[in-house]
Amino acid sequence: SAVISQKPSRDICQRGTSLTIQCQVDSQVTMMFWYRQQPGQSLTLIATANQGSEATYESGFVIDKFPISRPNLTFSTLTVSNMSPEDSSIYLCSVLGRANTEAFFGQGTRLTVV
Amino acid sequence: SQQGEEDPQALSIQEGENATMNCSYKTSINNLQWYRQNSGRGLVHLILIRSNEREKHSGRLRVTLDTSKKSSSLLITASRAADTASYFCATLRAGTALIFGKGTTLSVSS
Numbered sequence: 624s625a626v627i628s629q630k631p632s633r634d635i636c637q638r639g640t641s642l643t644i645q646c647q648v649d650s651q652v653t654m655m656f657w658y659r660q661q662p663g664q665s666l667t668l669i670a671t672a673n674q675g676s677e678a679t680y681e682s683g684f685v686i687d688k689f690p691i692s693r694p695n696l697t698f699s700t701l702t703v704s705n706m707s708p709e710d711s712s713i714y715l716c717s718v719l720g721r722a723n724t725e726a727f728f729g730q731g732t733r734l735t736v737v
Numbered sequence: 738s739q740q741g742e743e744d745p746q747a748l749s750i751q752e753g754e755n756a757t758m759n760c761s762y763k764t765s766i767n768n769l770q771w772y773r774q775n776s777g778r779g780l781v782h783l784i785l786i787r788s789n790e791r792e793k794h795s796g797r798l799r800v801t802l803d804t805s806k807k808s809s810s811l812l813i814t815a816s817r818a819a820d821t822a823s824y825f826c827a828t829l830r831a832g833t834a835l836i837f838g839k840g841t842t843l844s845v846s847s
Contacts, residue, residue, distance in 0.1 A: 627779075656834050660777070665825060666837045713777055717835070724768065726827070726835050728779035 625650055625718050629729025636706055636736050643702045644732045646716035651696035657689070660713040660731070669714075672699045706736045743826060743838045750845055756813045758841040760826035761806075767829060769802055769809050772837075774823045783811075783824075816845045 626649040636642050646655065654673055658666040670678040670691055678691040692700045703710050713731045720727060743760045750756055762769065768787045772780040786793045786802045786809065793800045799812040813820055823842045827835040 629779075654833065665840045666780075668834050668836065671834055715779060717780075719835070723829055724785050725770070725782045726772075726780070727782075730779045731777065733777065 624725075625652070625720060625727040627716060627718065627727055627729040629716055629732060631732055632730060633733040634735070636734065638707050638736055640706055641702055641704045642706065642734060643700050644714055644716070646699045646701070646729055648697045648718055652718045653696070654719065655693065655699045656717040656719075656726075657691065657699075657701045658715045658717060660715065662712070666715065669701070703734065706734075708736045710734065711736045743824075743841045745841060746839065747842045748844070750816055750843070752817055752845055752847045754816055754845075756816050756820070756843055756845070758811045758824050758843070760809045760811070760838050762809075762826070762828050762838070763807065764828070764830075766804070769800075770827045770829075770835070771798075771800060771809075771811050772825045772827060774825065774840075776822075780825065813843075816843075818845050818847045821845045 628647045630645050654671055657669040659669050660666050668681050669684045670680045672678045672691045672693040674693045674696050688704055690702045713733050715731045716729045717726050766788055768785050770785045771783040774780045784795045784798050784800050786800045797814045802809045821844050823840045825840040826838040830836050
């Protein structure tokens with residue numbers, strides 16, 4: 624299993640500003656995943672973060688808006704840049720367990736942009 | 738991108754009743770997983786069923802998989818108020834990231 628610490632747990636931000644979300648895993652993992660969950664919706668994959676290389680972004684998500692860092696095998700950050708009210712969502716980081724049979728999640732960051 | 742569709746989108750039942758949620762997916766899979774989310778927080782893994790399995794049980798959970806129809810169902814028997822949550826199916830895309838279905842919101846009233 625993996626324990627993921629994600630912070631902040633929630634924040635209220637002004638439009639036009641940026642917020643950086645941190646995700647710390649208690650074990651070394653090759654890939655870390657960032658998801659967005661808009662109100663009342665399911666999880667949508669934003670990007671996959673690999674250590675030592677640029678993140679791979681899903682269709683509809685771009686690096687300028689959601690820059691990701693992955694400095695080592697246990698840590699990643701997601702920045703939500705130049706925020707607008709449409710960015711109000713829960714952001715979750717995740718890793719896969721052994722043999723990809725289970726995913727583990729942080730508790731999420733509930734972001735409100737006003 | 739969402740892998741599958743779940744139905745119903747919302748389900749309200751009484752304690753003691755059974756709850757059935759369905760999930761359809763689009764691509765071939767190695768396994769299908771079900772997760773629960775309480776109050777918009779982190780997801781918790783419930784059960785995994787492999788593509789060569791048709792049915793699997795875990796406590797009050799029963800999962801079925803029909804690969805010919807690309808569909809799965811999750812049955813929660815003897816529901817409790819604590820089962821109130823959102824439930825999502827998920828499949829592994831090309832051995833990497835999990836892609837989630839749209840989810841079913843279950844409300845169990847006492």
